[in-house]
Amino acid sequence: MSQYVAPVRDMLFVMQELAGLAEVSALPGWEDAGAELAEAVLEEAGRFAGEVIAPLNVVGDREGSRLVDGKVAVPTGFAEAYHQFVEAGWGGISSPEAFGGQSLPQLLAKPVTEMWKSACLAFSLCPMLTQGALEALLHHGTPEQQNAYLAKLVSGEWTGTMNLTEPQAGSDLSAVRSRAMPEDDHYRIFGSKIFITWGEHDVTENIVHLVLARLPDAPAGVKGISLFVVPKYLLNADGTPGTRNDVQCVSLEHKLGIHGSPTAVLAFGESAGAIGYLVGEPNRGLEYMFTMMNHARLAVGLEGVAISERAYQQARDYARERVQGRALGHESAGPIIRHPDVRRMLMTMKSQAEAMRALAYVTAAYMDLAARHTDPAERARYQSRVELLTPVVKGWCTETAQEVASLGVQVHGGMGFIEETGAAQHLRDARITTIYEGTTGIQANDLLGRKTLREQGRTLLALIEEMRADTARVGALDGEAFRQLAAAQNVAIKELEGATRHLIDAASVDPQLAFAGAVPYLMLLGTVCGGWQMVRAAAAAQAHLAAGESAAFYRAKIDTALFYADHILPRAMTHAHVVRHGARATLALDESAF
Amino acid sequence: MSQYVAPVRDMLFVMQELAGLAEVSALPGWEDAGAELAEAVLEEAGRFAGEVIAPLNVVGDREGSRLVDGKVAVPTGFAEAYHQFVEAGWGGISSPEAFGGQSLPQLLAKPVTEMWKSACLAFSLCPMLTQGALEALLHHGTPEQQNAYLAKLVSGEWTGTMNLTEPQAGSDLSAVRSRAMPEDDHYRIFGSKIFITWGEHDVTENIVHLVLARLPDAPAGVKGISLFVVPKYLLNADGTPGTRNDVQCVSLEHKLGIHGSPTAVLAFGESAGAIGYLVGEPNRGLEYMFTMMNHARLAVGLEGVAISERAYQQARDYARERVQGRALGHESAGPIIRHPDVRRMLMTMKSQAEAMRALAYVTAAYMDLAARHTDPAERARYQSRVELLTPVVKGWCTETAQEVASLGVQVHGGMGFIEETGAAQHLRDARITTIYEGTTGIQANDLLGRKTLREQGRTLLALIEEMRADTARVGALDGEAFRQLAAAQNVAIKELEGATRHLIDAASVDPQLAFAGAVPYLMLLGTVCGGWQMVRAAAAAQAHLAAGESAAFYRAKIDTALFYADHILPRAMTHAHVVRHGARATLALDESAF
Structure with a gap:
């Protein structure tokens, strides 16, 4: 069983270089929420997640919660860990100070949430649902209701x-x-x-x-x-x-x-x-439920990131330790990470975990900008981005987590199928994430109907233009890697734009034809947005390399982006093809012929 | 929990129209193994699978086999069902008559195996392993060993x-x-x-x-x-x-x-x-182990087919019964099969299950032709086909089964995550199939190294030519559907050929570069072979339609082939792209940077 180590450096990289932590901490009331605080919060949360919560994961899976004589017995250690969680004040980090919270921006809160979910998804659901109830009362409750419940929900005492x-x-x-x-x-x-x-x-x-x-x-x-x-x-x-x-x-x-x-x-x-x-x-x-849905859906999207990260860490640790066979180009038997296909699996896990994290954190930052930007027009613009990207983060990250968790099992070979190894639990846990808080089909209908067709793709087409501009900047950097990254990303963006325009046209003819492509379209958009973030990550890494900093970390960012461009981004072609050409075949068969 | 109903008509369609049952039953000693016998065997096996074995599936999952005081207690009903299985003579249907078997061709035996595996994978492993031991002794045992063990293994008494x-x-x-x-x-x-x-x-x-x-x-x-x-x-x-x-x-x-x-x-x-x-x-x-591997690997490939079929049947039955929401174009709430995305999921399951079955049965027929064709040159040619396609059937069918079983859960929504529903068991059971009898990585290395590079792609390039000829015939049929099917298949074949030639070249420069693409290449070949069979199936269906026969069944074959062409075959583009461009990124990262 591998340990969970919170990827604090990766998280901070995304927060600072891709999600605009500096911009968020320039917003009114968040002046203290800069890099220093972020690092302190993440270090402390990482320690708590690793030491207190992560050990619950296996226990929770084996014991389960049980109903005994009308009472629910939670697994050993859950109650104690929860009380520590409350005492340490983790429940209310993004809740209003008026009710005892810390009012931190989402861009700080969501990485912390990711840690709880990596450490023990089952445990993390308790504070997550509490957050939902809290927000319902915060936005819609009477002052009496707020006084009665909010402080207790913020602290986590209830x-x-x-x-x-x-x-x-x-x-x-x-x-x-x-x-x-x-x-x-x-x-x-x-x-x-x-x-x-x-x-x-x-x-x-x-x-x-x-x-x-x-x-x-x-x-x-x-x-x-x-x-x-x-x-x-x-x-x-x-x-x-x-x-x-x-x-x-x-x-x-x-x-x-x-x-x-x-x-x-x-x-x-x-x-x-x-x-x-x-x-x-x-x-x-x-x-009222819908007003809270962006938070909850983004949180479930983070579960996709979190399980992918945990499954990746476990598979990587096993691949480094397990000796089996002589890999090509090696003299003797060695760890299986030397085998090209094991590397391919690990890179498929790693590159997608990083791309998903980046898109989720960027969306969290948009939430903060939508909440506190001083210009109302900008607030509205960011709110549209949040509305657009929330179903993408939810649907794409959780669907991708199925693949990543399954690869995690595969890397372990026969041991992956043995429950004691722990890899299988990630696959089992991940399986709910594409279902609850709205299935992928529901997310895709939301993305296509409410977020795209209703406004003729306005927000999305603006996002595509921003992707193009970012990609052009990266392509102009010195080095073959950047030319390649930009070329691959531009192909994918073109597919996305074509598919978007196709769906807008198709919907005007027959909405069924458009909605038959909704899930492939969601996966297309997620894949291309992931590529956009990876391209930006590579450019940010290059700036640090150029400044002579810690080469290995930043070099890996560029290599990981190249892997994403060569292995993952080409899926955009397939998704776009299905969106454009697949609807009639989806609808053709008579119900009785299934 | 849905019942398992053996898809006898689908199986016979593949056996007769695609795998050449007539050709196999023209081989020496198999003159009786024609359509009539096939139908009788499949009907009887289907009844046994549905009535005797399928009910064990849930029981076996819940109880499990347990070790009690050094003895293994198998789940309730397993022993009784096994004894019935032995009494009915199912164990030895493809074993030599000299030891009490029936010497049926693989083309008849493998569909029967598929049924056992759909009905209860855990149960089916007992006769499958017995078959392995039996073949080891049949091919390599002394006469004394054969006399001591074979009759008992053929009957299944041991x-x-x-x-x-x-x-x-x-x-x-x-x-x-x-x-x-x-x-x-x-x-x-x-x-x-x-x-x-x-x-x-x-x-x-x-x-x-x-x-x-x-x-x-x-x-x-x-x-x-x-x-x-x-x-x-x-x-x-x-x-x-x-x-x-x-x-x-x-x-x-x-x-x-x-x-x-x-x-x-x-x-x-x-x-x-x-x-x-x-x-x-x-x-x-x-x-000696390797001489038995084709049978065992093909059998595990069939497990991919079998679980996909079972998961599909269960999801389809649920989608027909579960009422939820008003689908586009409908006046009121109705069964979820009306929702475009549910149809898309079911068609993704159905079309791949059919494509996989076709390739597996065609490979089984090649085994029969390799065993008994009267022309030694033809025997050798078919044996090469078997060698080439075995890792593909094993790897591609089991990897695809992960997707199909996972979609089966998704179609059920929240109920899919509840164990009593039964959908989750298929996902859990399926997960071993990409691992045992050689992981997908091992299959892919076998396909690329022993079966392709070693002979500079000779067998594979000949297969590609056969696919091209078949596709050209289908494209010449009257009707837009056939033009479309052929066009899509030709694109995919071209990708396959390009990727094959790329790998042969890459291996001559640096084998690691080639082997980094082995699994995507296996998936490419599987996907394109599946498309080949679907195109052939559509053409065969058209011949029956033209003859005025049972329209619904054959019309569905054409629609399903079109779905495969529009939704699944485009994945060939992505796999080929990864094969051609992905190797360097796979190998780039330093081991310490994972």
């Missing part, structure tokens, strides 16, 4: 959950049936919710459930769903947890991965009805 | 194992350390073997272990390994099992998948030494 899914309502939340009956100043909630992450446990003294349900007079469909806050323990007058609310954990799911995380079926209102309080206005619950 | 791997000797068998000390007419075997599939159980009254070990005076490396037969129970004078031999199951592995199959660590010679008998000549054990 955890939060998001109760959306029901058996008949998964991707399609319009089918939600849970009911909320008005009573005095509150509502009585009745219904069954499934797939509730960290839905029940005794790690903290209370759990704050955010629940979608329908009012008696609500219109059908998506416009009749309201949002409620339903604490596990109702609050006493002094704000402390009091009476147990009518919400019960009926069962925990037996899952492929993330065993440590209790995925609960929750029954609301088995007796008198769970007491809940309306959040915001009636019938706007789904809209 | 099972067989292959003992190759040791902790330090996986892909590199030259590192085998197990020792064989001569004593009277036998040897005493000492050593530890790992990853021994069905290495211990009480389902049958004896187990016949085939074991690689070194004689005291053996040369180092691959040329000093001998093959021994080591029965679990030594045989009495009358041939019945007698004294327990000195071989013990020390532990069973805790694996990602195929839980039902006991993967044993076997200790030979913990006391006086396990009694073994030399098979063939000393020091030629590895060579």
Whole structure:
């Protein structure tokens, strides 16, 4: 089992050279959030992730969370580690200072999130869901609700959950049936919710459930769903947890991965009805959910980065240690990292992990710029970028993580199939990331429909122009490597632009033809954006090399970018081909002929 | 949990239209093995697979094989099903009649094997390993050894194992350390073997272990390994099992998948030494293993086909039943198969499963032609084809199965991640297939080194010419679909030829440059061969349509071929690009920079 070592230097490189940490720390209120603070935060978080959280990963997988006599037993060490996490203040690093948080920019918070997720994905979901509940109340709660819950959620003393899914309502939340009956100043909630992450446990003294349900007079469909806050323990007058609310954990799911995380079926209102309080206005619950979706989806996209990083570290460490066979050009048996195909697998993992991280952090920085840029026009421009790139980070990073985690198993050979090795857990854990918080298909429909077609590709075409300008700058640098990188990137950008224009045209003829290509289009955009970041990384590395700095690190950045250009970027051709030519074949077969 | 229904009509279509069943049944001794027998065998095998074996799949996964007090307990129902399997005579359908088999051609036997593997991969490994032991003795055993063991192995009354791997000797068998000390007419075997599939159980009254070990005076490396037969129970004078031999199951592995199959660590010679008998000549054990490798590797390639088929059936059934959301162009909520991206996923699964099956069965037919063609030159030509295509079927089908099984999970959404759904098991089970019987990297090195470079691509370039001729015939058919299919296939063939010539040139400069592209090259060849078969399938379907037959089935074959051409075949461009341009980037990074 390999150790997790947070890739602090790689992270700082992306933050400073690609995501514009200097620009973010020039925004109002973030003057202290510069390189020095970033380094300090990442070093400390890396230590905590490696020493406290990472050892939970295997334990959580083996023991799992279990439901015993109606109580959820979390795996050994989870509760203790969570309490340390709260004490150290990690829960609230990007939350408002008004409620006890540190208000750090997303560009600092997201790398820290990546570390938790690399260290133990199942554990990381608890603070992540808490963050979701926190934001729901922060943006839409009454002052009383905020006073009652926010400080506890920011500190992590209480955890939060998001109760959306029901058996008949998964991707399609319009089918939600849970009911909320008005009573005095509150509502009585009745219904069954499934797939509730960290839905029940005794790690903290209370759990704050955010629940979608329908009012008696609500219109059908998506416009009749309201949002409620339903604490596990109702609050006493002094704000402390009091009476147990009518919400019960009926069962925990037996899952492929993330065993440590209790995925609960929750029954609301088995007796008198769970007491809940309306959040915001009636019938706007789904809209409120969507306002929080960028954060949650970006966080799941980071899970793709995080598992890829962890799987890569484990495979690399094994490949350095495992002696097997004499590689070409070597005199005797040696570590398998010498075999060309093992190198190919490791580089495929490494280059994509780096490209994904870069795009995710750049998107995080856009969030910060959208939040605090002094020019409202720039705020709007960055917000459009965030809206556009969020489904890409979510969909592309998690799909790519499937490939990376699977290669991680492959590098181990037969040992990869043995659970004790640990490589297989990454593959199992990764498998949920393309599904929850909106499947890849949902992300792709969002990207194509709301983010592209609705505005005739305006934001995207502007992004393409920025990619072209960046690529031209890199191509003008001295050296064959840069000419090659720019040439490959320009081919890919051209494919992307062609596919975009094709989809805009196709949608005007028949939307089905466009949407049949939505997922390949998402993968195309992710691949090309990844290439864009790798080209920028190579140029940044070259500047350091030219200044005579630490050659090995920066030389590797250029070599990794070249690998991405030669091995990964050509996939853009295939994706674009499928987008342009594949729709009719997708739709051709009669349903009965499958 | 979906039922498994053997795709008998699809199988017969491939056997008759693409693999040349008529040609095979014209070979000496196989005159009865025509369409009528094929249909009867497949119907009966399909029934047995669906009714007797398929129900074991979930049970085997949940219970697993367990080691209790030194004995292996196989999952509930496995032993009974195995005894039925033996009674029905399925074990020996392609084994020689002289030892009680039916001597059916591979073209009939392999579809039956596919069914066992779709129904329950873990179960199917027991007869598969028995087949390996059987062939070792059939080709290299003394008459006495053959008389002692073959009839029992053919019937399946005894099972067989292959003992190759040791902790330090996986892909590199030259590192085998197990020792064989001569004593009277036998040897005493000492050593530890790992990853021994069905290495211990009480389902049958004896187990016949085939074991690689070194004689005291053996040369180092691959040329000093001998093959021994080591029965679990030594045989009495009358041939019945007698004294327990000195071989013990020390532990069973805790694996990602195929839980039902006991993967044993076997200790030979913990006391006086396990009694073994030399098979063939000393020091030629590895060579003997290689003579059996085509069968075993083709069988594992079929596992890729089989799991893809099973995963597809399950995803398709779910997509037809699960109602969620209103699809574009529909008035109300309906089954998710109506969503364009669900169709895209199902077609990606279906088209590749069909392409893989076709190439595997065509290769099986080549085996039959290589065995019994009346013209020795033709026998040699087909044998070269078998040698060339075996690593492709093994590598490409199992790698593709990872994608197909993963899509199977994705189609299920959140339910796919829940173990009870069954989709996740296919993904877990599939994961071993790219590893055992030689990893994809090993297959690719075999394809590139032994099968291509060693003869300057002679067999492969001839195959390319055959593909071109077939494609030209299809392109000349009446209809836009055939023009499109041929055009796409010709582009892919050109990429394949270019990549082949590039590798031959690169190897003459620096073999490392060529071998860095070995796996992408294998995937390129598999993808293009798959397209070749799909083009042929479309043409065969068209002939039936023109004759006015069952339109839906044959129309679907053409639509599926078009999907393959538009969605899968373009990957050839990417693979070829990587082969031609990717080697330097693969080899560039310093080992310390990973």
